[in-house]
Amino acid sequence: MTEAIDQGARRAILEAVEALRDDAVRMLERLVRCPSTLGNEQSALNEMARIYHDLGLVPRRVPTDPAALAAHPGFSPPLISYDGRDNVVAVHTPRERKGRSLALQGHVDVVPEGAADMWETPPFAPAIRGGRMYGRGAGDMKAGIVSYVTAFRALRLAGLQPAAEVQMQSVIEEECTGNGALAAMLALPRTDAVIIPEPGPGLPAMYSAEVGVVWAWVTVSGxxxxxxxxxxxxxxIKAANAIAARFEDYQREMNRAERIHPSFRGVNHPVNVNFGTIEGGEWNSSVPTRARIGMRVGVMMGYTAAQTKADIERLVAEAAADPALKGATVKLDFKGFMADPCVFDMNAPIVTMAKRNFAEVSGGFLRDYPATGLTDGRFFTLYQDTPVACFGPDAQEIHGIDESVGLDSMHDITRTIALTMAEWCGLEKAA
Ligand SMILES: [Zn+2]
Structure with a gap:
């Protein structure tokens, strides 16, 4: 089995990461320039294919096929067609399998930029100010992708390569279904561990748990x-608002102390209901005929997405039966996340190894982070029993205006992944 890597190799790897520092920033700029919101991921996926090719690997496209995935418990109802948006994966095969295999996973999709006129610089024109790169997706999670790619490059530059299979998975729809991650995971053999360099809560952190999420759409015809x-x-529109108001009590109820799983103790308000979109109405002087609201409901550990779906159905049915809504038609659809919560094993060797390497390269430490949002990590944990180390660079304002990532922090994460990959997989001379 793998043992701690020798000091010479360790020094050579860290020097190589240093030498690739500027290259990594340029790679991040290229990725941030790809406006990879839902349905527009092609440019980012093509960029990933180029990056994998330049590593000397053979990029492979993995389609997300709803028909093939529909029976899987991790599947979420799709929002749009998957045509032309295939995930990209690449696999490094060692000459001799000596160590443990590893998957490096990252999502290329980003959330919408919001009000572009509120950004200091345009969201898809990466800009560096004060040691940070600004741009939609810079932190969530293109910097993380750059970190794992650069870590692999650094091993090669040092004349080395992992002595075990290393998979790289670039996927779509982490931000709305997770179906890209599910498809890629199922298309490849199970690995001994997974690293997902997702940004933490603005300070160095290792994801210890995450809530589940259900997306629902309520359409009211008046x-x-x-x-x-x-x-x-x-x-x-008023009727839709009346239905939304019903969820205030529900949210309060779900955040009561006795409903909070021990892994989320101390987290302020972990279960959130968000009304993210509203559309409707025709004309300022007409009573609106139809309105649709899109909502996101958090799922606490100990509850399931299916139970939360049933709760939403009940609340909407109760609201629709209110005499104030007499004559209205209320339709409820579930499209997007149908995701269960999960807890990550903080004693897994990949987690403790990554924490140790982070402490050694940065002098800081990765504190345990129970997240009130989710990552693709749940698929590997819930459906494969594969240990996941989910930790990434310091990002600010993810999903907000002026999202940014700290470039020193990205460098620390790259060094951490490089050393962890070397130690986990073992090393052999580069091919
Ligand atoms: Zn993310």
Whole structure:
């Protein structure tokens, strides 16, 4: 089995990461320039294929096939078609398998940029200020992808390579279904561990648990009327708001201390209900006919996505039965996340090894982080029983305005992954 790598190799790897520092920043710029929001991931996926090719690996496209995945418990109902948006993976095969295999996983999709005019510099034009790179996706999680790629490059530059299989998986839809991760995971052999360099809560952290998430869509059709006969109409926007209000009590209830799993103790308000979108109405002088709200409901450890779905169905049915909504038609759809929560094993050797290497290269430490959002890590944990080390660079304002990542921190994560990969997989001379 693998033993701690010798000091010479260790020094050579760290020097190689140092030599690749500027290259890594350029690679991150290229990735941030790809506006890889839902449905627009092609440029980022093509960039990943180029990057894998330049590592001397053979990139392979892995389609996300809803028909093939539908029966899997980790599957979420899709929002849009998967045509032309295949995940990209690459596999390093050693000459001799001596160590433990490893998957390096990252999502290329990013959330919408929001109000672009509120950004100091345009969201898809990466800009460096004060040692940080600004841009949508810079922190979540393109810097993490750059870190694992650069870690592998550094081993090669040092004349070495992992002495075990290393998979690299670049996937879509981490931010809305996770189906890309599920497809890629199932297309490849199980590995002995997974590293996912997702950003933490703005300080060095190792994900120790994460909530589940359910996405639901409520469509209300009211009765249209001219505003002069406003009483004759039923305002779909007001009705949608009345339904949304029902979730305030639910949210309070789900955050009561006795419902919080021990892994989330001390986390302020871990179960969040977010109304993320509202669309509807036709004209300022017409009572609106139809309104649709999109919501995201958190799932505490100890509960399942299926139970939360049932809760949402009950609350919406109760709201629809309210006399104030008489005459309205209420439709409920589940599209997007149907994700269960999970707890990561903080005693897994990959986790303790990564923590130790991070402490050694940075002088800091990765504190345990129970997350009120989710990552693709759940697939490997829940459905494969594969240990996951989920930790990444210091990112600020992810999903917000002026998202950024600290470049020194990205460098620390790269060094941590490089040493951990070397130690986990063992080393052999580069091919
Ligand atoms: Zn992410």
């Amino acid at each position: 009765r249209p009327a001219h505003v002069r006969d406003m009483q004759a109409g039923l305002n779909a």
